[in-house]
Amino acid sequence: MKKIALVGNPNCGKTSIFNILTGLKQKVGNYPGVTVEKKTGTFSAQGESYLLEDLPGLYSLHPSSPDEEITTRSLLEETPHVIMIVGDATTMKRNLLLITQAIDLGIPSMLVLTMADVAEKEGIVIDTDRMEELLGIPVVLMNARQSDSLLWLKNTIKQAKIGNIRISSCGNQETYREFLLNSLNHQHEETRKAKSLEVLDRYKIIAGLIKKIEKHQEVTRRIKSSTLDRWILHPFGGYVIFILIFFLQFQLIFSISSYPMDWIETGFSIISDKIGDFLPATWWSDLITHGLLSGIGGVVVFVPQIALLFFFLSILEESGYMARVSFLLDRTLRRFGLNGKSIVPLSSGMACAVPAIMSTRNIGSWKERIITILVTPLMSCSARLPVYTVLIGLFTQTEDQSWWIFDYRGMMLTLFYLLGIVASLFMAWVFHFFISDRSISFFILELPIFQKPRWKNVFQNVFDKSMSFVGGAGKVILLISLILWVLQSFGPSDRFKELQNLQAKNESHALQISREKLELSYAGQLGKAIEPVIQPLGFDWKIGISLITSFAAREVFVGTMSTIYALEESENSEKSLTEQLRNEVNPKTGKRVYSEATVWSLLIFYAFAMQCMSTLAVTKKETNSWKWPLIQLGYLTALAYLSSLLVYQWLA
C-alpha cells in the first residue's frame, strides 16, 4: 500500500480532507515512542489503495514546538510515496512557505487548495492553472463542504510529481533535507541564521509567485469574522461571553445527558434481573449479573456525558473560538506561569486529562508546557463527573430542587468545576517559582477565521473520543470490576466459608449475613487495612475499597460502590446507587455514613487526588522521565489528603 502524508498549516481544512478521503476507515494510534495521536486511514483511487497519514499542522518545516517536530521528522525519516499538501486560499502567501518547503523535499507532491469560496468573498481569486505551471505539481481546488470535488482529488494522486526546485541557496533536494535534519538536531546561532535566511529567500520568491497567481477584486462586504471579533475579543464583553458559553455548556451537558443515562440505567437493571431470573443461582451467574453486567453498565452509562462534552469542545475548537479564548486569557494565564495556549489543554482536561496532556505539545516554552502538564489533572475530567453526580445527589433530599432555570445539581457541579480551575491556577502559580526556565516563552498564534463547525469533523471527533473512553478506560473499569467481584466473593477466614454455607441454606438473615461476608472478604480486609489512614477524612472501609480500586481510574469509584452495594442488598438492586448510599447507616452509631461532612470531604478528595494511571503514563511519556509523573502523583495526593482532612474536621 502506498503511503501519502497529509501536511498543511493549522486550521487549513486538513482534517476535513482526511475525513472526506478516508470516511470511516480511520485508525487512531500512537507514534512509536511518543503519544501524539497518529491518525491514519485507508482509501482507494483508480484501482490503487492508499494509506493516508494526517500529520500535525505546522507553518514551516522548521518546528518550534514538539508536535510540529513530529511532522518534519516523519517527512524526513519515513519518506512517504506522495505528499499531499493542503493550502488555504485565503492566506496563500503564508501557506506558500510550507508548500515550497515541502516541494523542495523532492518527494512527488500535489497541492489541495481549500477555502477558495471564502477567499473569493474576500476578493481573492486564485489562478490554479498558472499555479500548477509555476510550482510544477498538480493543484486541486477543493471545497471541503462539497464532496463532488472528491473524484477530482482522487484522480489527481497518480499525477503527483516532484516539483520545481525553488531555493538555490538550499542547494538540491539532498542538501536541503540534510540542512533540515541538521537544524533539527543542532539548535544554535548558526542554524538559526541559516533558517531565517532560507525563510527570507523563500518569501522573496513567493512575492513574485503571488503576483502571478492571485487576482484581487473589489470586496463588497466585510467578512463576518471582524464583526464577531469585536464582541468576542472585547476587553470586557469577551470575558462575559466566555463565562456564559462555558456555564451554558455544563448546564446543557448535565440536563441533556440525564435522559439517556436514565434509559441506560433502567435498561441494564432490567437485563440484569431477567438474566438473574433465567440463570440458576450459582457463583458464575452471580459473576455475570453482579460482576460483569454492573461493570459494563457502569462504563456505558457515562458515554452520553462524555460524548456531549467532546461535542461542545470540538464545536468551540472547530469554529475558531478557542484560539480567541487563548488570546483573551494569555496575559492572565502568564501570571500563573502558563501560556494562553494552555487554555486548550486545560479545557480539554474537563473531558479527559490524557488527550489534554498530549495537546500541550503546541506550547513552545518548556517551562509553560511542564506546568500545564502538572496542573491539567486538577481540571474536572469527565471521569469525575459520575463520582460528582452520585455524591452531589446525596445532598438533595428531593429530586426536584431547582432555582429558576438553574438546576441545583448543575450549580453544585459548576462549583466543583470552578474549584478545579482555581486549584490548577493556584498550583501552576506555586510551580512557576520552583521550575527553572529552560526556554523562552512565546505566544505567536493565528486567529483563524470564524467558520461554521464542520459537522463531519465534530461527529468524527466525538466518536473517536467516546470510543477511546469505552475501549481504554472501559477495559480498565471492566477488569477492575471483575477483580473486585473476586475479592468480594472470597475471603481468607473460616468464618467466611461458614457464612457462605449459611447463606446458601438460610434465607431469613440474608442481609446480615451478606454484610458480615463483605466485611470478612478480601476486599473488606483491604479496606479495613487502610481505614486508620482515611478515618480522619471521614471515610469508612467501604469507601476505602473504592479509593483503592479507583486509583486506576476515578470513575471506577461508582462501579465499585454499585458492586459493593449491589452485593450487599441484592434484593433491592433496582434502587439507584445514590438512594442506597443515602440510606446507609453506621451500625455502631446509628447515624448516616454519608453525612454532609463525609460527602464534602469525599468530593474534595476526588477533586484533587491523582487517581488515573493513564494520566501518569502519559505524563511519563510526554516528559520523558519518571520525575514529573512522580511529582504529579506526590503533590496531588498530598493536596487531596490535606484538603479533605481540613474540610472534614471543620464540618464534622
Place this chain on the structure above:
Amino acid sequence: MKLTDLKMGQKATIVSIDDAIFSNRLLEMGCLPGEELEVIHFAPYGDPIAIKILGYSLALRKSEAETIEVIPSIVA
C-alpha cells in the same frame, strides 16, 4: 516606531525585527520587512495584540510586538 506604539485600527509597514529569538517564528508567520499590517485588537491591558497581516489575523504578545519596528502608513 514600534508595533506596540500603534493605535487600534492603525496601519503600518514593517521595517525590521530586532530580536533574534522571536524573529524566526515571526518571519515564518509572514511578519516580513516591507509587509503592511493593521492593528485589529488589543486584549485587556494591551497585551496580547492582534494584527492583520497577509490577510489573516495574528495574535502576539506585547513583548514580541515590541521587537517589530514599523513605519505608520500615511492616512490619505
